């Protein structure tokens with residue numbers, strides 16, 4: 001089993017420093033940066049940033065901190081995210097600038113894309129206004145309504161999000177790889193009235209029948225009364241339920257060409273969206289983001305982290321179903337009037353140079369992806385990269401998980417030709433935007449392979465010990481954010497108590513990220529991975545409890561325990577230990593069935609790498625699964641310091657469990 005990854009924090013290149021000559025104009029020393037940083041930790045600093053946005057009405061109070069941790073930013077201000085991304089550009093030359101260059105996945109015989117669409121800001125503006133008209137007139141969607149979106153990576157996805165933001169409906173996007181059950185769970189929690197989806201899409205050369213999954217979900221989502229279905233695949237016929245389902249194209253054809261819907265002036269703290277993410281329970285949490293604070297952090301980070309300019313061709317190669325896509329495909333780049341790339345399919349289709357060919361085809365300048373993608377493409381070898389001219393690139397960043405120094409160096413040297421700043425931007429669904437990163441657009445400090453860098457201006461991040469003291473340089477501790485920031489989560493939808501408990505109780509009053517981190521001698525932060533029962537598989541967050549409750553939901557399963565083990569490509573993969581019910585026999589067919597079951601109840605991303613049948617799972621006396629023992633068994637590690645194991649389980653019991661499991665799974 002591979003033991004790569006950086007979760008131990010050992011062998012990280014804390015002392016290695018790379019200064020890029022070609023960025024001299026922005027290069028400053030660490031001390032100069034920190035001096036500057038100290039002066040930015042005030043709400044007044046953020047007011048200056050927010051002032052660069054277009055508000056319908058200016059705020060009266062920058063930060064309302066009267067009811068912590070329910071902070072409110074720019075209170076009294078009125079704003080609209082759709083206006084910021086579209087209407088604002090209608091008044092300038094950017095009206096006819098290309099906003100989105102989209103490629104569908106299929107290619108012709110020469111490997112060239114079959115479908116390329118270029119949409120200008122004016123095109124987007126018209127489509128958004130038409131869809132907003134449809135939403136209001138045909139479906140009576142109003143300010144405050146909740147709407148679900150379950151769509152592939154096509155331009156109509158940002159169009160739907162912008163149309164809903166325009167009329168003040170709060171949307172919740174569900175990743176198109178999630179199952180019907182996962183979709184239904186989210187629709188029910190959000191109480192969505194309407195679901196916007198598509199008939200299908202291409203992924204790895206195959207067709208995914210999205211509408212079929214949506215149909216199954218809507219059967220279990222009583223609040224959803226209607227579906228709008230985009231005909232992404234013109235040739236694909238699907239059943240449409242009379243009176244419930246409507247084709248996107250038919251509805252749009254029924255709205256006037258010059259339709260216009262006034263963007264709602266919304267209070268700054270109006271919930272723009274709810275995005276579900278995994279936590280330490282079996283149920284995903286609906287993170288609620290505001291509008292004014294969120295757009296402010298996006299504006300700041302587009303400038304500081306990505307140094308976005310009109311000449312740039314920006315590409316965030318994430319999926320809009322995750323927060324990275326919400327922030328850095330939809331709202332961030334569009335509010336800045338950038339030209340960006342959007343791609344429907346897999347990075348390795350039809351060959352492992354699909355992304356490099358797209359960088360060359362469109363002259364991409366700023367590129368943002370995940371360490372898992374980098375490691376995957378690195379494995380295919382440099383010859384795929386060398387076929388293409390990547391000299392237009394000027395900034396590279398990664399996100400979602402720690403980037404191991406080896407992958408960092410490959411990204412830096414082979415993709416960036418050794419002259420682009422390469423960063424690892426740390427943030428979370430909850431933080432709305434990037435919190436810790438190199439800042440080529442603001443001030444650049446020396447790079448180090450694998451670090452996240454220093455906290456952004458206005459962001460007060462620190463690493464604390466177990467008892468809440470600042471951790472010594474080089475020591476592993478817990479990452480916290482000490483000050484409120486614009487873009488911070490407002491609450492967990494329908495569960496404010498959980499919000500307080502999850503994020504603001506571990507270290508009283510401070511935001512607890514749930515990550516382990518090390519601060520080095522220069523103050524650089526190195527996030528090592530999750531400190532809780534959340535897994536990070538290929539940059540995607542998954543709760544161990546979610547996978548366990550899926551398995552336990554199968555009729556053959558009595559008990560299940562899931563742990564993550566290090567993986568060379570994906571960073572981490574879930575492994576499951578399963579205790580079968582009495583009278584059920586273990587078999588290969590059953591194992592296959594359980595894999596299928598997890599895929600069906602959560603989605604393919606949650607499918608365990610392996611499922612082991614065991615006679616029992618070791619637990620402490622208070623009933624907690626001894627995950628460390630399970631992990632040790634799988635990674636061939638010794639039990640280490642088991643005396644610190646949670647509660648009361650005796651050393652003998654632990655050793656016994658370890659021995660038994662090892663022999664049961666035959667490792």
Ligand code: WTA
Pocket residue numbers: 277322323324398399400401402403424425426427428429430452513514515527528529530536539540541
């Ligand atoms: C991890 C993704 C190390 C971290 C934007 C965090 C990272 C979780 C990095 C959030 C990074 C994200 N280096 N770890 N640059 N970026 N993480 O909510 O564990 O999908 O808590 O947001 O990903 O994942 P989420």
